Amino acid sequence: MFELKVTTRFAAAHRLTMVGKQCENLHGHNWHVEVYVQGENLDKGGVLMDFGIVKKELKKVIDTLDHTYLNESEIFKDVPASSEHIAMYIAKELERRIDVDGIKVSRVSAWESENSCATYIAD
Numbered sequence: 001m002f003e004l005k006v007t008t009r010f011a012a013a014h015r016l017t018m019v020g021k022q023c024e025n026l027h028g029h030n031w032h033v034e035v036y037v038q039g040e041n042l043d044k045g046g047v048l049m050d051f052g053i054v055k056k057e058l059k060k061v062i063d064t065l066d067h068t069y070l071n072e073s074e075i076f077k078d079v080p081a082s083s084e085h086i087a088m089y090i091a092k093e094l095e096r097r098i099d100v101d102g103i104k105v106s107r108v109s110a111w112e113s114e115n116s117c118a119t120y121i122a123d
């Protein structure tokens with residue numbers, strides 16, 4: 001089994017209800033994102049898949065979040081804009097865009113700060 005990791009970041013604003021009093025106020029984070037792509041087999045070039053493809057597709061997903069007010073985004077119209085839901089959204093959207101047999105987006109971590117991160121782990 002092989003696993004690739006690509007990282008990126010984005011800035012956005014959000015509010016969270018029912019988490020903590022201070023989270024209810026409009027505020028922002030510079031989220032640091034770690035994406036893991038997993039598979040069994042290497043290609044003829046000796047790689048699971050080109051990092052460049054993962055980065056290119058990840059950028060398209062991140063562009064849907066960067067410099068937005070997450071609570072007003074269609075993406076979070078039915079779910080809270082928590083780091084958990086952000087990580088799950090990135091994982092599912094990237095999986096859909098990569099769509100290569102035998103390769104899956106296995107894990108995405110969304111770090112809100114140096115000390116706090118939520119991770120979505122695919123089935």
Ligand SMILES: Nc1nc2c(c(=O)[nH]1)N=C([C@H](O)[C@H](O)COP(=O)(O)OP(=O)(O)OP(=O)(O)O)CN2
Binds near residue numbers: 020027084112
């Ligand atoms: N499980 C989760 N818990 C919290 C989330 C979340 O997405 N998932 N989000 C928040 C808020 O975004 C909040 O802005 C962060 O609050 P807090 O962790 O208190 O951040 P601080 O910058 O104040 O961090 P300190 O390390 O305490 O200074 C809250 N919880």
Ligand SMILES: [Zn+2]
Binds near residue numbers: 027112
């Ligand atoms: Zn926050």
